[in-house]
Amino acid sequence: MSGGSVPKTVTFLELAPEFGGTTFGPFEGVEIRLGSDPAQNDITLPESLGVVSAHLKLLRQEDGSLILAPVDRAAPVYLFRPGTFEPKLVTSPTAIRNGDAFSLVTPEGPRFTLMVEGDQKAIAEAARKSQGPAWARNLESSRLRRGLIEEIRRRGFAAVVSTSIGNAGIRAFSMITTGQIFRPIYIVSGIMMLSGWLFAGTAACGALRFNKQKSTVVEDLSNCKDQLEVSGVGGVPGSGDPTVPDLTSRVLGDEDWKHTLEGDAELQQAYREQLKAVLAQRARYGWAYEQQASPYTRFKAALQGAGLPPSLVRVLAFAAVQPNFEREWSLVNDSEEEEVCGRGPLDLTFRQATNLGLQAQPDALVERQVAESGDITMQRSALDATVRAAQTEERGYPDGRVSSRGADIQGGMQCLYVEGSDDRTDHNKVADSLMRKLGPSATALPDQGEFHWIASRLFTLFAQDFSAVSLEQLDFDARAAPSVKMSTLDIKDSRRSFAIRSAARLMARATAVPCFARFDKDADGIPEWFLEQPPMLGNCAILKAYVEYNRLD
Numbered sequence: 001m002s003g004g005s006v007p008k009t010v011t012f013l014e015l016a017p018e019f020g021g022t023t024f025g026p027f028e029g030v031e032i033r034l035g036s037d038p039a040q041n042d043i044t045l046p047e048s049l050g051v052v053s054a055h056l057k058l059l060r061q062e063d064g065s066l067i068l069a070p071v072d073r074a075a076p077v078y079l080f081r082p083g084t085f086e087p088k089l090v091t092s093p094t095a096i097r098n099g100d101a102f103s104l105v106t107p108e109g110p111r112f113t114l115m116v117e118g119d120q121k122a123i124a125e126a127a128r129k130s131q132g133p134a135w136a137r138n139l140e141s142s143r144l145r146r147g148l149i150e151e152i153r154r155r156g157f158a159a160v161v162s163t164s165i166g167n168a169g170i171r172a173f174s175m176i177t178t179g180q181i182f183r184p185i186y187i188v189s190g191i192m193m194l195s196g197w198l199f200a201g202t203a204a205c206g207a208l209r210f211n212k213q214k215s216t217v218v219e220d221l222s223n224c225k226d227q228l229e230v231s232g233v234g235g236v237p238g239s240g241d242p243t244v245p246d247l248t249s250r251v252l253g254d255e256d257w258k259h260t261l262e263g264d265a266e267l268q269q270a271y272r273e274q275l276k277a278v279l280a281q282r283a284r285y286g287w288a289y290e291q292q293a294s295p296y297t298r299f300k301a302a303l304q305g306a307g308l309p310p311s312l313v314r315v316l317a318f319a320a321v322q323p324n325f326e327r328e329w330s331l332v333n334d335s336e337e338e339e340v341c342g343r344g345p346l347d348l349t350f351r352q353a354t355n356l357g358l359q360a361q362p363d364a365l366v367e368r369q370v371a372e373s374g375d376i377t378m379q380r381s382a383l384d385a386t387v388r389a390a391q392t393e394e395r396g397y398p399d400g401r402v403s404s405r406g407a408d409i410q411g412g413m414q415c416l417y418v419e420g421s422d423d424r425t426d427h428n429k430v431a432d433s434l435m436r437k438l439g440p441s442a443t444a445l446p447d448q449g450e451f452h453w454i455a456s457r458l459f460t461l462f463a464q465d466f467s468a469v470s471l472e473q474l475d476f477d478a479r480a481a482p483s484v485k486m487s488t489l490d491i492k493d494s495r496r497s498f499a500i501r502s503a504a505r506l507m508a509r510a511t512a513v514p515c516f517a518r519f520d521k522d523a524d525g526i527p528e529w530f531l532e533q534p535p536m537l538g539n540c541a542i543l544k545a546y547v548e549y550n551r552l553d
Contacts, residue, residue: 009064012115013043016101025115032058033403034104035071050105058114059093066114068102069093073423078103080111094507107224207248244272247543248401251511251535254311260455266479267455270504278505278512279547284323285509289530295320295345297529302431308439309448312457316434319461320345320427328425329415331365334500335465341365341415344424352389355464355471356433358423360527362386366523371404371414379416391468434461450478455503462502466495515540 011023011032022398026041031309033041037053045051070077070090075199078087079094080101087107096114103111220277236532245268249258261268268462278285300317308316322345324330332342334349341363353360356534364382371379379402401419423429436442438457445460456476463474473489475481482503517526519542526534 009116013112014115016111025097055104064094066129067093068096076105218384223304247539250539253314253533256454261454264483266500270500271507273506276547278508284514285513288321288513292529294323298427299345302427306431306435310437314456315510319506321509321513335495337494347466348424350386352465353424354390356390358433360424361418361420361422365413366416368412368414371416444475446478452481458506459499460501462499503537
């Protein structure tokens with residue numbers, strides 16, 4: 001009311017009990033505004049929930065009735081009438097009355113119930129319960145504390161329900177009585193809700209600010225986080241939301257990954273990009289935990305038999321988890337930015353195999369007409385080019401051993417190759433070679449347990465595709481992250497980028513594929529033959545949430 005007169009009725013807005021039950025008011029003016037801009041609104045909600053700067057208004061009429069008015073079509077509002085089951089989408093000014101409720105953005109969004117009080121005792125009691133302009137200063141009160149925590153939890157849910165994952169969560173709720181809610185695919189919906197709670201961060205602390213006195217209500221949000229004690233790495237208050245390095249080290253089971261990613265910006269950026277790519281191709285990797293007799297399990301057993309450290313095996317084994325795992329040949333972009341043939345479970349190039357000390361037969365990526373032409377001179381020329389690129393001694397081979405059968409790649413290209421024994425297809429020989437090159441006693445690498453000791457070995461694996469001159473320069477140590485160390489060496493940018501990208505891709509598969517097993521609605525659990533120490537569902541869910549909502553940075 002204007003002019004300082006005492007209104008016959010005053011208005012309060014109360015969050016639904018499941019959202020904390022916080023009361024806001026009394027509101028005595030003509031308008032009550034809700035939106036994301038603190039300068040324009042009486043109640044402010046986070047923009048990240050989908051709330052626009054000026055989302056809705058409650059307009060008081062001369063007779064004391066109220067009108068609910070969305071600002072525009074980009075500001076969805078849902079009205080809940082007492083006794084009705086379905087909410088109604090409000091698209092134009094609509095009369096509302098005492099006891100009605102409305103939510104913003106979605107039916108599951110923040111929901112307020114309208115309370116219109118005329119009795120002075122009721123007004124006084126509602127005002128006493130209201131947080132009013134003093135809510136930030138009263139943050140330590142247990143009731144408000146619980147309300148805010150519930151709202152943060154709700155925020156995570158509201159952010160998720162608009163996605164396919166959120167729909168799965170809603171279905172899971174309806175299936176509680178069947179017992180199916182306890183299967184991993186449904187549990188993860190709840191974990192995703194909590195992940196929103198964890199990464200809501202500073203914005204969540206200001207989720208519902210009462211702005212009647214806007215200039216005096218702004219609270220230091222970092223202090224808010226400390227007081228709420230709902231965020232933090234490993235549950236440590238004030239330590240911040242879990243980061244990509246935190247979650248990766250937990251999923252991969254070695255703290256060294258956290259230190260490496262935090263100290264290697266280029267590797268971390270490449271890893272984020274590869275993680276997005278792998279998570280978007282779930283169907284191509286399910287075989288790894290579904291088929292016990294597979295290239296992954298055979299290669300993993302070979303690595304363990306060779307004596308490689310468990311933390312290194314945990315990642316290296318996923319080098320055999322290729323999308324086209326049933327094919328002996330694949331198309332590979334090598335360190336010289338050329339398309340070449342890769343062979344075996346690790347898609348090793350000829351140059352990479354020979355640098356690893358493996359016996360490999362020459363191959364060449366050629367047009368189908370060359371492969372099928374019978375022109376041995378042209379075919380030999382292509383094979384010899386591969387040998388020269390690997391800087392190995394050219395060798396003679398009978399014409400009858402040149403073949404391309406069963407080596408179709410794509411786009412009319414084929415892998416021409418020399419028939420004969422090729423160690424790239426032998427899991428044990430590859431594992432033995434990696435033990436020599438990457439094992440605890442390998443030279444020019446950090447000792448096991450030192451900083452960057454795992455990542456440096458991944459870089460070394462893919463650097464085997466370098467020319468001999470570049471390969472000789474490699475000398476990793478614990479003082480510098482792999483990408484940083486390589487930047488100080490006389491190595492072409494394309495080769496360095498190849499090593500970073502390839503290592504990041506392997507890390508992404510080692511992280512994401514076990515999480516796929518966790519999320520699989522048809523799996524009873526992660527089989528021990530696949531992974532002895534599977535990642536926690538929560539870590540996987542939070543990491544996936546970061547990808548879903550583009551929170552990897």
